[in-house]
Amino acid sequence: MTTVTPVQTPVRPGTPAHVPGVPGDTVLSVRGLRKDFTLHTIDGRTVDALHGVDLDVRPGEHVALAGTSGAGKSTLLRCVYRTYLTGSGHIWFRTAGGELLDVAALPDADAAELRGQEIGYVSQFLRPQPRRSVISIVASAGVARGMGRADAREAAAAALRQVAIAEHLWDTHATVLSGGQKQRVNIAAGTIAPPRLLLLDEPVSALDPANRAAVLDLIARLEETGTAVLSVFHDLDAIERLATRVVVLGGGQVLATGAPGEILHDPNLPLEVAR
Amino acid sequence: MNTLSPTRTGTGASRAGALAGPDPRPGIFDELSKRELRRAMLSGIAIPGYQVPYGSREMPVARGWGSGGLQATLSLVCDEDQLKVIDQGEDAGVNASNLRRLITEHTGAGEETDTRAADIIQSRHRIPEQPLTDGQILVLQVPNAEPLFRIVQEMDEQRRMHAEADYAKMWVWLYEDIVHNGLITAAAGYPVLVEGRYVMTPSPIPRWDVPKMNDSDAITILSAGREKRLFAVPPHTRVVPLTFDDRPFEVEYTPGTACRLCGSDDTYLVEEPGENGAPGTWSCSDTDFCTRRRTGDAPADVAGQPVELARAALRRATREQEETS
Amino acid sequence: MSTHTPQSRPWALKVSGLGRIYGDPSPASLTGTGPEHGTAVSPSTGAVVAAWDVSFEVAPGEALGIIGESGSGKSTVMRCIAGDEAATTGGIALRSVADGTVNLCDLLPSARRRLRLKDIAAVYQDPAAGLNLDVTAGGNIADPLTAVGWRSYDGIRQRAAELLERVEVPLSRMDDLVRTFSGGMRQRVQIAKALANDPPVLLLDEPTTGLDASVAAGVLDLLRGLLEETGVAAVVVSHDFGVIDMLTRRVLVMKHGRVVESGLTDQLLEDPQHPYSQQLVAAARG
Numbered sequence: 001m002t003t004v005t006p007v008q009t010p011v012r013p014g015t016p017a018h019v020p021g022v023p024g025d026t027v028l029s030v031r032g033l034r035k036d037f038t039l040h041t042i043d044g045r046t047v048d049a050l051h052g053v054d055l056d057v058r059p060g061e062h063v064a065l066a067g068t069s070g071a072g073k074s075t076l077l078r079c080v081y082r083t084y085l086t087g088s089g090h091i092w093f094r095t096a097g098g099e100l101l102d103v104a105a106l107p108d109a110d111a112a113e114l115r116g117q118e119i120g121y122v123s124q125f126l127r128p129q130p131r132r133s134v135i136s137i138v139a140s141a142g143v144a145r146g147m148g149r150a151d152a153r154e155a156a157a158a159a160l161r162q163v164a165i166a167e168h169l170w171d172t173h174a175t176v177l178s179g180g181q182k183q184r185v186n187i188a189a190g191t192i193a194p195p196r197l198l199l200l201d202e203p204v205s206a207l208d209p210a211n212r213a214a215v216l217d218l219i220a221r222l223e224e225t226g227t228a229v230l231s232v233f234h235d236l237d238a239i240e241r242l243a244t245r246v247v248v249l250g251g252g253q254v255l256a257t258g259a260p261g262e263i264l265h266d267p268n269l270p271l272e273v274a275r
Numbered sequence: 276m277n278t279l280s281p282t283r284t285g286t287g288a289s290r291a292g293a294l295a296g297p298d299p300r301p302g303i304f305d306e307l308s309k310r311e312l313r314r315a316m317l318s319g320i321a322i323p324g325y326q327v328p329y330g331s332r333e334m335p336v337a338r339g340w341g342s343g344g345l346q347a348t349l350s351l352v353c354d355e356d357q358l359k360v361i362d363q364g365e366d367a368g369v370n371a372s373n374l375r376r377l378i379t380e381h382t383g384a385g386e387e388t389d390t391r392a393a394d395i396i397q398s399r400h401r402i403p404e405q406p407l408t409d410g411q412i413l414v415l416q417v418p419n420a421e422p423l424f425r426i427v428q429e430m431d432e433q434r435r436m437h438a439e440a441d442y443a444k445m446w447v448w449l450y451e452d453i454v455h456n457g458l459i460t461a462a463a464g465y466p467v468l469v470e471g472r473y474v475m476t477p478s479p480i481p482r483w484d485v486p487k488m489n490d491s492d493a494i495t496i497l498s499a500g501r502e503k504r505l506f507a508v509p510p511h512t513r514v515v516p517l518t519f520d521d522r523p524f525e526v527e528y529t530p531g532t533a534c535r536l537c538g539s540d541d542t543y544l545v546e547e548p549g550e551n552g553a554p555g556t557w558s559c560s561d562t563d564f565c566t567r568r569r570t571g572d573a574p575a576d577v578a579g580q581p582v583e584l585a586r587a588a589l590r591r592a593t594r595e596q597e598e599t600s
Numbered sequence: 601m602s603t604h605t606p607q608s609r610p611w612a613l614k615v616s617g618l619g620r621i622y623g624d625p626s627p628a629s630l631t632g633t634g635p636e637h638g639t640a641v642s643p644s645t646g647a648v649v650a651a652w653d654v655s656f657e658v659a660p661g662e663a664l665g666i667i668g669e670s671g672s673g674k675s676t677v678m679r680c681i682a683g684d685e686a687a688t689t690g691g692i693a694l695r696s697v698a699d700g701t702v703n704l705c706d707l708l709p710s711a712r713r714r715l716r717l718k719d720i721a722a723v724y725q726d727p728a729a730g731l732n733l734d735v736t737a738g739g740n741i742a743d744p745l746t747a748v749g750w751r752s753y754d755g756i757r758q759r760a761a762e763l764l765e766r767v768e769v770p771l772s773r774m775d776d777l778v779r780t781f782s783g784g785m786r787q788r789v790q791i792a793k794a795l796a797n798d799p800p801v802l803l804l805d806e807p808t809t810g811l812d813a814s815v816a817a818g819v820l821d822l823l824r825g826l827l828e829e830t831g832v833a834a835v836v837v838s839h840d841f842g843v844i845d846m847l848t849r850r851v852l853v854m855k856h857g858r859v860v861e862s863g864l865t866d867q868l869l870e871d872p873q874h875p876y877s878q879q880l881v882a883a884a885r886g
Contacts, residue, residue: 040875041882082864084871108864109659112849131821140828439710446746447732451739453753454775519753 319507324469342500344416364560528585612833618690623647
């Protein structure tokens with residue numbers, strides 16, 4: 001694992017250093033998050049997704065979201081990454097420079113910058129860019145987080161080794177890779193120069209057992225770098241192994257939060273996960 | 276304002292005649308038109324290389340046969356002037372003789388062949404080898420005034436390019452010439468940049484004569500009767516042939532040739548084919564200069580010394596050859 | 601102090617309140633136009649409000665997309681920025697021109713054209729609009745170079761070769777007339793020409809429309825690489841979400857001359873808000 005000091009973002013004038021109700025030590029503090037979708041193409045109906053979610057993630061912490069399908073786990077991740085716009089509420093993100101930014105209200109250009117430098121996202125659905133060499137996809141993720149080009153290439157090589165992508169594939173286009181290989185390339189890109197906050201949306205769902213283990217190892221070691229992780233896994237084993245805390249969502253709200261040991265074995269919680 | 280003709284006073288119609296100055300000679304060019312030409316020439320001199328429009332009149336020669344030069348000369352020439360007219364460097368050519376006779380008969384100026392003694396020299400293809408001096412005026416007949424005509428056809432766009440000194444397309448044209456032909460093939464009318472501002476065609480003079488325009492002591496007037504435009508190069512103006520820094524401007528030159536009459540090897544020579552397949556012979560294009568060279572009445576150095584450019588090009592070629600072998 | 605606040609973000613191009621009306625430019629022409637009225641044609645004056653109240657900033661190294669169907673005004677916006685046509689109202693500023701203090705709309709047409717040498721470059725859908733097809737590939741690139749004073753033949757050829765290599769045109773074709781090139785190859789030459797003087801702002805108008813799918817993909821790959829490497833600020837105008845998705849980080853959606861929505865490109869694709877955006881996305885998704 002390569003550790004890189006994140007780019008220091010200067011403190012914004014006017015950015016509150018403290019917001020009432022937001023602890024001073026979190027990387028991410030979600031407060032009262034609501035999200036619904038108005039479907040104009042389907043008779044304008046509204047679909048509710050989140051109804052007031054509160055959540056904290058601290059440096060080095062791995063918070064796993066659990067709950068049944070449709071509970072709002074992925075929606076929450078996407079709101080934090082700003083792929084979804086927030087209906088109401090706040091998504092407070094503390095930058096490396098110590099400023100507290102509300103991702104929900106940030107101008108687009110600032111949100112884009114935050115993504116490049118401080119917030120990473122790996123999804124099972126995220127396609128690697130086609131017609132581009134595997135190593136350059138991973139290296140350019142490093143460049144986006146402030147690494148020099150030469151360093152980024154070296155780090156990319158290390159990351160690809162880590163996820164067991166054979167060296168003879170590094171210069172081929174990502175399109176020729178299998179689904180599992182593509183996903184591992186995404187993970188390598190997402191974890192090179194680890195961001196302050198990494199969002200993982202079922203990152204091992206398409207992987208065979210051996211590769212799954214390699215990727216889980218890699219995620220486990222992210223804690224050493226101080227990276228905070230907010231994740232969605234579809235299997236309890238991964239959560240039990242990686243998470244420092246589990247937040248159970250149901251009906252767009254937080255139903256429970258606690259250590260994996262307590263939560264995952266509570267028969268009263270709606271957990272739709274495979275053993 | 277000069278004296279008014281007693282026959283031309285009083286009526287409104289004749290007032291225009293009065294403004295035109297001296298009583299016109301019966302003949303080919305009215306005084307008002309001459310004044311228009313002179314104003315245009317002054318504008319041209321004020322803005323070196325800029326094409327000034329004028330209302331070209333019918334002349335007793337067809338447009339394209341020197342009507343522009345003829346109007347300029349008629350507007351400039353005075354009774355006491357000596358006039359030289361050459362065609363291809365020769366005073367005795369049919370066109371030159373006829374034009375010279377036409378002008379002198381209608382103006383009272385004297386006919387002259389010695390470049391040194393001429394006040395006005397009208398020419399189409401050549402600039403004399405004799406360096407021109409302060410007070411002389413060279414009138415060049417221009418068949419095609421627009422240096423950009425090969426590059427863009429729309430006149431509005433040509434004017435815009437001149438106005439904004441946007442000559443990139445001209446440079447692209449030169450670039451393409453080298454790409455396709457290995458060198459810039461533009462021969463007669465090689466484009467020049469005047470005083471760092473306007474690109475101008477120097478009329479169909481050979482490349483050999485282009486350096487003579489730079490920093491000349493004389494005034495050069497270039498007039499195109501068909502296109503109704505004239506432009507001018509005042510004395511001591513920078514006239515630089517367009518070329519790339521690493522592709523020096525070259526002049527026409529055949530190594531080892533010299534005039535069979537006067538022996539000059541530093542003048543513009545033309546080839547005369549030999550009889551019965553014998554090798555051709557070379558002689559000066561400028562007949563006046565050749566004659567005087569033979570009698571020892573010509574200067575040691577010709578105007579602009581274009582032969583120096585030719586020799587430099589030869590030295591470069593030799594050096595390149597040595598480097599490659 | 602910070603260079604990071606929204607107010608002082610280091611933009612390379614800033615467009616504010618841009619409007620372009622064909623016909624009567626009075627405020628009366630605005631009434632009854634726009635997406636809510638379903639037309640860009642003024643019912644009272646007959647004027648066409650091709651673009652109105654368009655504002656955005658583009659930072660160095662950032663690509664902004666403008667998407668919409670034909671007649672939405674997206675190309676009008678681009679042509680106004682490029683100086684190909686005059687805006688009716690509004691401000692256009694380039695960081696490279698007097699540090700952004702000059703409204704380009706106030707410049708004389710000649711001064712405006714001069715900006716096209718070094719400060720802003722455009723790539724058009726039709727290569728014939730940006731290239732002289734009867735000139736070689738190298739000669740087309742020589743145009744912007746000589747325009748800014750390059751006078752070394754060998755130097756120009758070297759630079760042209762560099763650029764052609766960068767856009768993956770074989771050097772063996774440098775001295776061929778562009779007319780003999782395929783559509784994709786012509787587009788690559790046009791891109792090389794646009795990049796000749798390293799402009800800080802690049803405008804791309806439907807850069808791959810009309811190309812075969814595989815050829816278009818190659819040109820898109822090239823553009824994405826160039827946008828990443830050069831640090832140029834780009835505006836990409838397209839009706840194709842695939843192009844916008846691949847090249848841009850932020851996007852504006854235009855309809856009937858107005859901006860109906862703006863956002864991060866993936867957000868607009870995943871969570872479009874305006875009914876028209878949702879319709880566009882649904883159509884793109886098939």
